[in-house]
Structure formats: C-alpha cells, structure tokens
Amino acid sequence: MLKINNLHATVDDGQKQILNGLSLEVPAGEVHAIMGPNGAGKSTLAYVLTGRDGYDVTEGEVTLDGEDLLDMEPEERAAKGVFLSFQYPLEIPGVPTMTFLRTAVNAQRKARGEEPMGAPEFLKTARALAKELKIKPEMLKRPLNVGFSGGEKKRMEIFQMMMLAPRFIVMDETDSGLDVDALRIVADGVNKLRGAGRGMLIITHYQRLLDYIVPDRVHVLSQGKIAASGDADFAKTLESEGYDAYAA
Amino acid sequence: MPHNTTAEQRLGSPLPSKRDEVWKWTDLRRAVTDKAGGLTSAARPKFDLPHGVKIREGEGPEKQSKKYGHGTMAALAKSFGGKSWEIYVPSGLRPAAPLVISDIARGHCRIMIMVDKGAHIHLFEHYGGEQGGFTNSDIQIHLAEGAKLTRTIIQDDPADHCRIANAHIAIEEGAKLTQHCLAFGGGLVRMETNLTSEGEGVTADMGAAYLLSGERHCDMTSVIRLAHPNCTIDQAVKGVVDDKTRGVFQGKFLVERAAQHTDAQMRHDALMLSDRAQVRAKPELEIYADDVACEHGNTLGQLDETSLFYMRQRGIPIAQARAMLTEAFVSSVFDSVEDDDLRESLLVKVREWLEAR
Numbered sequence: 001m002l003k004i005n006n007l008h009a010t011v012d013d014g015q016k017q018i019l020n021g022l023s024l025e026v027p028a029g030e031v032h033a034i035m036g037p038n039g040a041g042k043s044t045l046a047y048v049l050t051g052r053d054g055y056d057v058t059e060g061e062v063t064l065d066g067e068d069l070l071d072m073e074p075e076e077r078a079a080k081g082v083f084l085s086f087q088y089p090l091e092i093p094g095v096p097t098m099t100f101l102r103t104a105v106n107a108q109r110k111a112r113g114e115e116p117m118g119a120p121e122f123l124k125t126a127r128a129l130a131k132e133l134k135i136k137p138e139m140l141k142r143p144l145n146v147g148f149s150g151g152e153k154k155r156m157e158i159f160q161m162m163m164l165a166p167r168f169i170v171m172d173e174t175d176s177g178l179d180v181d182a183l184r185i186v187a188d189g190v191n192k193l194r195g196a197g198r199g200m201l202i203i204t205h206y207q208r209l210l211d212y213i214v215p216d217r218v219h220v221l222s223q224g225k226i227a228a229s230g231d232a233d234f235a236k237t238l239e240s241e242g243y244d245a246y247a248a
Numbered sequence: 249m250p251h252n253t254t255a256e257q258r259l260g261s262p263l264p265s266k267r268d269e270v271w272k273w274t275d276l277r278r279a280v281t282d283k284a285g286g287l288t289s290a291a292r293p294k295f296d297l298p299h300g301v302k303i304r305e306g307e308g309p310e311k312q313s314k315k316y317g318h319g320t321m322a323a324l325a326k327s328f329g330g331k332s333w334e335i336y337v338p339s340g341l342r343p344a345a346p347l348v349i350s351d352i353a354r355g356h357c358r359i360m361i362m363v364d365k366g367a368h369i370h371l372f373e374h375y376g377g378e379q380g381g382f383t384n385s386d387i388q389i390h391l392a393e394g395a396k397l398t399r400t401i402i403q404d405d406p407a408d409h410c411r412i413a414n415a416h417i418a419i420e421e422g423a424k425l426t427q428h429c430l431a432f433g434g435g436l437v438r439m440e441t442n443l444t445s446e447g448e449g450v451t452a453d454m455g456a457a458y459l460l461s462g463e464r465h466c467d468m469t470s471v472i473r474l475a476h477p478n479c480t481i482d483q484a485v486k487g488v489v490d491d492k493t494r495g496v497f498q499g500k501f502l503v504e505r506a507a508q509h510t511d512a513q514m515r516h517d518a519l520m521l522s523d524r525a526q527v528r529a530k531p532e533l534e535i536y537a538d539d540v541a542c543e544h545g546n547t548l549g550q551l552d553e554t555s556l557f558y559m560r561q562r563g564i565p566i567a568q569a570r571a572m573l574t575e576a577f578v579s580s581v582f583d584s585v586e587d588d589d590l591r592e593s594l595l596v597k598v599r600e601w602l603e604a605r
C-alpha cells in the first residue's frame with residue numbers, strides 16, 4: 001500500500017509551492033488514476049515520489065508498505081520497487097538499450113541482496129517481451145531512446161517496466177504520443193502486471209487510456225491536493241465536464 | 249632571464265614557458281627543476297619489430313639537425329638524446345604484428361620512422377615513465393605514397409611525471425594516417441602531433457581522449473598543415489577532467505592556397521566532473537584556399553542531471569550512472585579503431601580509470 005499523507009512540495013528552490021497538503025492511499029493490487037489540468041502538479045507528484053533533486057518536500061509523509069520513501073535516494077526507491085514511466089523519457093547516447101537495462105536489473109537485484117540475472121536468462125526474457133510489445137530486436141541494440149519516436153520511447157518505458165517487475169508503478173502521461181494500436185499494446189502489458197499486490201498510479205490528461213486500463217479509483221488533482229475522487233465512470237464525467245468545477 | 253636548470257645552461261636558452269604563445273597553458277619551465285630525473289640524459293627506448301622491419305642507430309646530433317623538428321624541445325632532444333634511431337618499413341610490407349615502442353621512461357630520444365610506398369604498419373607507442381622523471385621524445389614519421397599508418401598511443405605516467413611527446417608526420421600522396429591516443433596526464437604532459445601534407449589526397453583520422461584525476465595536467469596540441477589538394481582530416485578530441493586537473497587543447501588547421509577541396513573537421517569536447525578542474529581550448533583555422541569545407545567545434549559541459557536521475561530511477565547507483573555516462577562520452581573517439589581487440593583494450597583502460605576514482 002502506498003500512503004501519501006498531507007504532502008507539501010516546492011520547486012524552484014522553495015519559491016514555488018506545487019503540492020499543498022495532498023493525501024492519497026493506493027492499496028496493494030489497485031490501480032488509481034490521477035487526472036487534472038495542465039500544470040496542476042501531476043508530474044511534480046511523480047518526481048516527489050521518486051526523489052528527483054529540486055522537488056523538495058516541506059511537510060507530510062509518503063510510505064510504501066510502511067517504509068518511509070522520502071528518506072531514500074532515487075536508486076534505493078527503485079530497488080524497493082518504485083518505477084516511474086517518464087512523461088518525457090530521456091535519451092542516453094552511447095549506452096545500448098540492453099546494456100542499460102541489464103545494468104538496472106542487476107543493480108536492483110544487488111541492492112536487494114539477490115543473485116544477478118545471467119546474460120542468457122536476461123536475453124531470453126528481453127526477447128520474448130520485446131516481441132510481445134512489438135519492439136524490433138534491432139532497437140534493443142541501439143543506444144537507449146536515441147532517435148526513437150515519441151511512441152517508441154513510451155513503449156520502451158513499458159518494456160523496462162515489465163523487465164523490472166516493480167512493486168509500485170507511476171505512469172506519467174504514458175498515453176501521449178501513442179496511436180490506438182500502440183495504446184492497446186501498452187495497456188495489455190500494464191493489465192498483465194495488475195494484481196499480485198502491485199499498486200499503480202496512472203497520471204493522465206485524457207480519459208482514453210482508462211478505456212483500456214480500467215482504474216479502481218479516479219482522483220482529480222487541483223490546487224495541489226486531491227480535489228475529488230470517484231470510480232472509473234468519474235473519468236468520463238471529468239472528460240465531458242472539464243476541471244473548472246475543481247479550480248479555486 | 250636566469251637559467252634555472254642545467255639543461256637551460258647547456259642549451260643556452262630557457263625551457264618553453266607561458267611567455268611562449270604555444271606554451272602559454274603548459275608552463276614547462278615552471279614544472280621542471282634539476283631534480284627531474286632524465287632532464288640531461290638519453291632515454292633507452294625498447295623496440296619490438298615485426299618481421300621485415302629494420303632498425304639502426306642513426307647519426308649523431310651534429311648531422312641530424314635538418315631532419316628533426318625545430319624549437320627548444322627538438323634542440324634539447326638533440327643535445328641530450330645521443331644517437332637517434334632509424335626505423336625502416338620497406339615498400340609493400342604489411343606485417344600483422346605491430347611495431348611497438350615502449351620504455352621511454354626518462355630522458356630524451358629521437359626516433360625516425362620511414363614507411364615506404366604502399367607499406368601498412370601498426371605503430372603502438374606505450375608511454376609509462378618513472379616517478380619524478382622527465383621525458384622528451386621526438387618522433388619523425390614519413391609516410392611514402394600509398395602508405396598506411398595506424399598509430400595508437402597510450403600515455404599512462406605517474407602523477408608527477410613530466411612528458412613532452414612530439415611527433416612530426418609527413419604524408420605523401422594517397423597515404424593514410426589513423427591515429428588514436430588515450431592519455432591520463434601527469435605532473436605536466438604534452439602530447440603533440442604535427443602533420444604536414446607532402447602530396448595530394450592525404451587522409452588522416454585522429455581520435456584522442458584525455459582523462460584526468462588528482463592534480464594532473466595534460467595538453468593535446470596539434471598542427472595540421474595542408475599544402476596539397478583533396479586532403480581529408482577528421483580530428484576528434486574528448487576530455488574528462490576531475491578534481492583539480494588541467495586539460496589543454498590546442499588544435500590548428502593551416503590550409504594553404506594550393507590545398508583546394510580540403511575536407512577538414514576538428515572537434516574538442518570536454519566534460520567537467522569537478523568545478524575545481526580547468527579546461528583551456530584553442531581551436532584554430534587558418535585558411536588560404538577558397539574551395540574547402542573546414543569546420544571546428546568546441547564544447548565544455550557537465551553530465552546531464554536529468555539523465556542521471558533517469559538512470560537512478562531505474563535503480564542504477566549514482567556513481568555507476570556517472571561512470572556509464574562518462575564512458576559513453578569518451579568511447580565515441582575510439583569507434584574508428586578497426587581492430588576490435590585493440591578498441592576493447594582501450595575501453596578497458598577507460599573503465600579502469602573510471603573505477604579507480
């Protein structure tokens with residue numbers, strides 16, 4: 001269970017308050033969606049949860065299964081199973097995708113005191129998964145995300161996510177840049193990871209993705225807090241009525 | 249100006265210092281004292297020669313003034329280096345094994361290498377000096393028509409070693425140079441390449457990387473003079489400076505009137521891993537021909553914070569993420585190394601450096 005309590009966060013060296021007493025609980029096994037207008041602080045929430053420099057927590061707590069996340073370095077949170085699918089995935093020139101991912105998988109295993117995944121097992125798993133996500137094998141040899149289209153980068157995030165099998169997933173606008181076919185592929189992948197004690201927070205701007213990944217709960221983020229919550233149908237209401245009702 | 253070393257007294261002129269334009273960022277005079285081992289003696293290089301390559305002791309100092317480079321360092325090599333070495337690669341010879349020069353650990357030396365028509369040779373220079381030592385090497389290379397030289401240099405000296413390694417390379421028509429240098433600096437290190445066309449259609453592909461830690465200094469200086477048409481030069485230097493180190497890049501392309509259709513690219517990119525480190529760069533184009541494509545680029549940057557966060561979010565610890573990004577930055581200059589094993593051995597040295605930090 002992810003528990004966020006009264007979270008306050010600033011950016012820009014404390015000059016800009018973005019999160020302002022946000023509280024939210026995502027029980028293990030559930031999928032929650034966060035919607036809200038541009039600039040509401042959705043990505044800020046994702047970065048605060050994953051420990052990015054420059055996003056400072058001034059008040060409140062975040063725990064995952066009772067463990068304090070805010071005290072950990074980003075790589076420690078990753079090893080605990082926190083995964084963020086980036087709104088804008090980074091290009092890493094000079095580092096082949098497979099090398100990058102194998103380093104990540106084994107760094108996490110090492111941090112958890114587990115045996116490293118051997119090259120043959122890694123290759124086999126990666127190839128099977130790439131096929132499932134319709135990622136061409138050549139792409140895995142290329143430097144990570146370099147020269148990939150927006151949609152390819154998003155698919156690559158899901159590929160990494162499935163290889164790492166995280167315990168808690170945050171997806172930040174994973175649907176943007178995806179056509180309907182790619183959206184379906186991505187959603188199939190995500191749905192496979194549902195359950196098994198895994199929590200998910202799906203940040204999106206549009207209701208479209210939620211037709212494929214049906215959430216247990218939907219929340220509106222506005223004014224730095226959760227302004228309203230509802231079930232899956234609430235997303236449709238929000239899409240048709242907009243967020244004006246939740247603005248100041 | 250007072251002469252602060254025996255070498256200067258014998259030479260009758262001062263060592264190069266910041267008063268000399270081309271030495272302004274590498275003040276040898278300040279770095280070297282009489283205590284430096286080898287300042288007034290001859291080096292004893294070791295040569296491993298492939299079958300068919302010949303060597304002989306060359307002429308004494310009095311007869312060689314014309315062949316060797318000019319300037320103070322050449323004069324020093326002449327005064328203290330004793331007899332020179334002359335290596336001959338006969339026409340058409342293409343040995344698989346490299347010609348290896350090593351053990352220039354202290355002192356001065358002059359080496360001349362003639363690669364005759366159509367010969368292909370791999371020259372491997374390994375520089376590892378003595379602690380507290382000084383070395384000054386002057387290598388003259390002549391590539392005859394259609395010859396091909398693959399030159400690999402590894403400079404791996406103790407932190408206090410002073411080294412000036414100079415090469416003058418003359419290239420005749422259709423000859424080709426592929427050069428890669430990996431340098432780790434020292435008390436004061438300068439790796440210098442002077443290249444001159446002596447015929448048209450010359451090709452040179454030059455990649456270099458310097459990786460500095462502690463308080464090391466490394467200077468990469470090159471002057472490329474083109475006086476013939478249709479020459480192609482591709483030069484890329486990458487620098488990584490950490491701690492309190494100093495990196496220097498001085499690159500010059502001199503394209504004379506006759507050198508039409510020159511295609512020459514020069515790049516220097518440096519990565520600062522510490523804000524106490526320093527990089528000085530002077531890329532220079534001097535062009536007198538009108539139909540040429542010459543470019544230079546120079547950047548100074550840091551590791552990208554967002555990329556680092558992305559890697560850490562995937563579980564890669566920060567030190568490892570930094571090392572991976574740094575290796576990726578450096579390794580591209582070795583992409584053009586044809587021999588896979590050789591490229592890998594250079595990258596292994598890069599990784600060792602990254603791990604030792």
Ligand SMILES: Nc1ncnc2c1ncn2[C@@H]1O[C@H](COP(=O)(O)OP(=O)(O)O)[C@@H](O)[C@H]1O
Pocket residue numbers: 011012016018036037038039040041042043044045054
């Ligand atoms: N690093 C930053 N520095 C300054 N302002 C920022 C930074 N990150 C986000 N912001 C600002 O915080 C607000 C929320 O941004 P963000 O979390 O990206 O919103 P959303 O993802 O909901 O569109 C915006 O006004 C944005 O300009």
Ligand SMILES: [Mg+2]
Pocket residue numbers: 042043044087172173
């Ligand atoms: Mg956003």
